[in-house]
Amino acid sequence: MNMADVILGVQWGDEGKGKIVDSLAKNYDFVVRFQGGHNAGHTLVIDNVKYALHLIPSGILYPQCKNIIGNGVVIDFQALDSEMQQFERLFSTTQNFHSTTGTLSSNSCLIDRLFISNRAHIILPYHVALDRFIENNRAKTKGLEAIGTTGKGIGPSYSDKVSRNGIQVGDIFDEEILHTKLQANLVNLAHLPLAFDIDSMLSEMRGFAKRFAPFVADTTQILWESTRNNKRILLEGAQGSMLDIDHGTYPFVTSSHTGIAGALSGTGLNAHDIDSVIGVMKAYCTRVGNGIFPTELHDEAGRFLQQKGMEFGTTTGRPRRCGWLDLVAIKHAIRFNGCTKLAIMKIDVLDTLHEVKVCVGYEYEGEVIDYMPYNLNVKPIYKSFSGWNGSARVREFSKLHANAKRYIEFIEEYTGSKVWLISTSPEREDIIEIP
Ligand code: IMP
Secondary structure: OOOEEEEEEOOOOOOOHHHHHHHHHHHOOEEEEOOEOOOOOEEEEEOOEEEEEOOOOHHHHOOOOEEEEOOOEEEOHHHHHHHHHHHHHHHHHOOOOOOOOOOOOOOOOOOOOEEEEOOOEEOOHHHHHHHHHHHHHHHHOOOOOOOOOOOOOHHHHHHHHHOOOOOEHHHHHOHHHHHHHHHHHHHHOOOOOOOOOHHHHHHHHHHHHHHHHHHEEOHHHHHHHHHHOOOOEEEEOOOOHHHOOOOOOOOOOOOOOOOHHHHHHOOOOOHHHEEEEEEEEEOOEEEOOOOOOOOEOOOHHHHHHHHHOOOEOOOOOOEOEEEOEEHHHHHHHHHHHOOOEEEEEOHHHHOOOOEEEEEEEEEEOOEEEOOOOOOOOOEEEEEEEEOOOOOOOOOOHHHOOHHHHHHHHHHHHHHOOEEEEEEOOOEOOOEEEOO
């Protein structure tokens, strides 16, 4: 029997995956992060309180749910420590947290609920410095442009992994090995105008080894055992398909496989373990960082989406670029991920607009195409829809305005993928489910 469902973004990240994972997590025994690092940011709003999650899977707010940071993730221990402390404090001081859902009780704690793969790779101070160094260098090079990374050391940590110089979580428990590997890596960086102190890194890692030892495990074995015991698993993607290292808008992408391939390689599960793949998209489109964005708006409508949608990065606070929905890009993402159904977020943000547009094709080298070409040097072709009002907080499809229904039905028609969930506000309960 297939035990795992995958949730992943089908745009440039920030689709609102956190809310979907959060609302589904109660049905699962495990929620698993499989790629990326603390460049990701999921904001959960529960009873008007905001929770920012960067590395810890969104199932952490449900006591029945075990949470795994899988082997495909890159971990900054400092960031993880702060995030864990936030929940440790919350759990130790809160009596029956969330009266509406009864999700947590006062004796909840993270041990036995959070597992960190011993195969995951670590982000070290030199990765962060290198990230910034490489970005500056790109920005200064004629003909190139900075990627606009989050500056968190994600790319350099994955580079070390692929070039087989990475330091894995399991390495921090053997100081001799750790010392040898760190020293060799610093030799590789010696030609750069950057300075690193190996002793302070070792001493920091010594502290982290103590702190994280109760959480480190062979998470692949845990997952294999859980599939043998018919446990339900939710795999939680970070970033989005258009930021995928292979299938996104390279080089303006992140350094991991954000799609279905990452869900398998970043956990140890195989294709037969997967039941459904849920593609999460916003009702419009946003992007943070540089790189081509065919439907980007530089006008009043773009500013409207940014303000009303509160489109500012959870991790970096950067304003997100906003634009109309690009269905060509979404179809591309649905195809390479094998999405079985879609969740559409933030439909309420479009309320009050007189006209809503959707990109249904590209003009490319004098032709009209409906796929993403290699260089994406395209002009979008739009279909226009009459606007609507009143979708905020609606929980039944029949109660949506006819124009909003038409918009959603068109998305289904164009993509050939079923729309399963529609989110109508940031609140956990404001979701329409279409059976
Ligand atoms: P990096 O992942 O920090 O290397 O950044 C590479 C690109 O991915 C940049 O354009 C970032 O803005 C983007 N990016 C990384 N993480 C996220 C995310 O969680 N949401 C949206 N964009 C992201």
